[in-house]
Structure formats: C-alpha cells, structure tokens
Amino acid sequence: MCRAAIPGRSVLKKQQRMKNLSLHDLKEGLLHLFYPRLCEGCNRPLIAAEFVVCIGCDAQIPETRYHDMPDNETAMRFAGRVPFTKATSFAYFTDDSLLQHLLHGLKYRHNKDIARYLGRRFANSLAASDWLSAVDMIVPVPLHRKREAERGYNQSMTLAETMAKHAGIVARADTLVRVRATESQTRKTRAERAENMAGAFAVRNAPEMKGKHILIVDDVLTTGATIEACAQALMAVENVKISIATIGIAVS
Ligand SMILES: [Zn+2]
Structure with missing residues (x-):
C-alpha cells in the first residue's frame, strides 16, 4: 500500500x-x-498589509532616534530626579500631530489596535539598537482601579504587552499599583504635579522583582511627574534597575 x-x-x-x-x-x-478599514491619519481605505495607518502616514511619524543617545531629551527630563539606567521616547508629540490624534484615539475612543500598532513600531525601533535585550520585565504606568473600570482597559498595559511580546519578555500589570486616585495633572505646574503624584503608587510582589531590570512604559512624557513617582515606588525593591520608555515626548 x-x-x-x-x-x-x-x-x-x-x-x-x-x-x-x-x-x-x-x-x-x-x-x-x-466596513473598509480607514487610515487614522488621512482616512483613505487601508490595504491588507497596512494596520491602523497607511504607509504614507506611517512614514510621517517624527521618530526621535534617541535610543543610542545617552543624554537625549527624555533622559535629561529625569536627570537628578530618579536613578535610571536608560531612557528614551519613540516620537515627538506636538499639538495637532498624527501622534496626538493616535494617542487621543487610544485613550478616549478605546481603540486598542492603536496601542498594538504603536507598541509594535516602538519595539521594532528599540530592537534595531538592541535596547530591550537587557530588560527583564515591562511594567506599565497603572491607572487607578476606578479609572480603569470606566475606560475598560489601561492603554499603557496594551502598549507594554505588545512591546513585551515583540521583545520576547514579560509585561506585568500586577507589580506596580496605584494606591491613591490623583487629580488631573493638566492645569498643574511641574512642582504641583510632583506633589500630586507623590505616594500614588506602591509595589506588589517585590521579592519577584529583586535584582531585575524593569522598564516603565507610558504613552506621553511631559514633566515626567507620574513616571518619577512610579520609579520612586519601584526603588523600594532590592537591587532593582529601572529604565524608562514613552511613546511620545511632548515638545513645543
Ligand atoms: Zn494615511
């Protein structure tokens, strides 16, 4: 047979x-x-190989290329405030830009695909400079329970999960928690923002993170008060190393 x-x-x-x-x-x-999928940038129908934005709009996102520059603007915003190993941002965030529109859609229109698109783009650009190889764990900036329940998800966690998947590492949302709801930061000065955020976060499962290199991920960096408060909380873990990565860096 x-x-x-x-x-x-x-x-x-x-x-x-x-x-x-x-x-x-x-x-x-x-x-x-x-229901054709439309580009978030120019509203034209997307072809099968495109995701969230068309190739033309994708090419227009102003990448910072900070990853191999130790004294980049993101790092300078945290210098002297918290001890960190590396800090970088993916792209410049300006008023009325495509990146502002995308991050707005992520936050207020609950479009998780935007987080997946930006997370993948950021992870690929970091991979080109071997940035993530030393990182053990990605931790998103947590939302307060109430805010997360209203929104249905934490946009920074979806970003962190996508980046972690592409880098072959883990993302954890249960290690850093927001223990206090904070007022909106938008109308506050830099000093008021820092005061508003102080003590807002706490670490859970600290023994698991002992000696680990943790990457804090958030959507946009302005004064850095929120990330600074996260890093302060993580400093309680023995021999921990902290790095910082944001999708956008607000520039005027
Ligand atoms: Zn487009």
Missing part, C-alpha cells in the same frame, strides 16, 4: 488550520468590503 495515500496527523491538522484560516479570511474580507 502506498503510505503517502494516508494523510498523517500533522497533514490533517494543517488542512484543518488552512480551512479555519480561509473561513476567517473570508469573514474578514466581507467585513472590510462593507
């Missing part, structure tokens, strides 16, 4: 996977026919 006539288990599994894939593709295709 010809052995090739009987399909092996792996062949059957592959056929099943292809069947599932084509059904999924068909469903997606039909969905996009009636």
Whole structure:
C-alpha cells in the first residue's frame, strides 16, 4: 500500500488550520468590503498589509532616534530626579500631530489596535539598537482601579504587552499599583504635579522583582511627574534597575 495515500496527523491538522484560516479570511474580507478599514491619519481605505495607518502616514511619524543617545531629551527630563539606567521616547508629540490624534484615539475612543500598532513600531525601533535585550520585565504606568473600570482597559498595559511580546519578555500589570486616585495633572505646574503624584503608587510582589531590570512604559512624557513617582515606588525593591520608555515626548 502506498503510505503517502494516508494523510498523517500533522497533514490533517494543517488542512484543518488552512480551512479555519480561509473561513476567517473570508469573514474578514466581507467585513472590510462593507466596513473598509480607514487610515487614522488621512482616512483613505487601508490595504491588507497596512494596520491602523497607511504607509504614507506611517512614514510621517517624527521618530526621535534617541535610543543610542545617552543624554537625549527624555533622559535629561529625569536627570537628578530618579536613578535610571536608560531612557528614551519613540516620537515627538506636538499639538495637532498624527501622534496626538493616535494617542487621543487610544485613550478616549478605546481603540486598542492603536496601542498594538504603536507598541509594535516602538519595539521594532528599540530592537534595531538592541535596547530591550537587557530588560527583564515591562511594567506599565497603572491607572487607578476606578479609572480603569470606566475606560475598560489601561492603554499603557496594551502598549507594554505588545512591546513585551515583540521583545520576547514579560509585561506585568500586577507589580506596580496605584494606591491613591490623583487629580488631573493638566492645569498643574511641574512642582504641583510632583506633589500630586507623590505616594500614588506602591509595589506588589517585590521579592519577584529583586535584582531585575524593569522598564516603565507610558504613552506621553511631559514633566515626567507620574513616571518619577512610579520609579520612586519601584526603588523600594532590592537591587532593582529601572529604565524608562514613552511613546511620545511632548515638545513645543
Ligand atoms: Zn494615511
């Protein structure tokens, strides 16, 4: 008997996977026919290979290229305030920019795909300079329980998870928690922001983080008061190393 006539288990599994894939593709295709995915930047329909923004808009995001510059602007904003190993930001954040629109959509329109898109772009740019290889764990800036319940998710956690997945490391949302709700920072001065955030965070599972290199991830860096308070809380862990990465850095 010809052995090739009987399909092996792996062949059957592959056929099943292809069947599932084509059904999924068909469903997606039909969905996009009636509801085409549009670019978040220019509103044109996206092609299959594009995700969230078109290739043209993607190329226009002003990347900082800070990763290999130890004295970059992100690092300078934290200098003398908290001990850290490295600090960087992905792109410049200005008023009325595409990045502002994307981060607004992430926060207020609850578009998780934006977090996945930006997290992947940031992780790829960090991989090019071998930035994440020394990091053990990514920790997002936590929202207060109430705020997270209102919004349904923490946008920084989705960013952190995407970055961690691409770098092959872990993201943890249960190690740093917000223990106090804080007032909005938008109308506060730098000193008031620092005072508002002091003691807002606490560390859980400290023994697990002993001696680890932790990367704090957030969406936009302005004065850095929130990240500074997170880093202060993490400093309670024995022999911990801290690095900082934000998607945007606010510049005027
Ligand atoms: Zn576009």
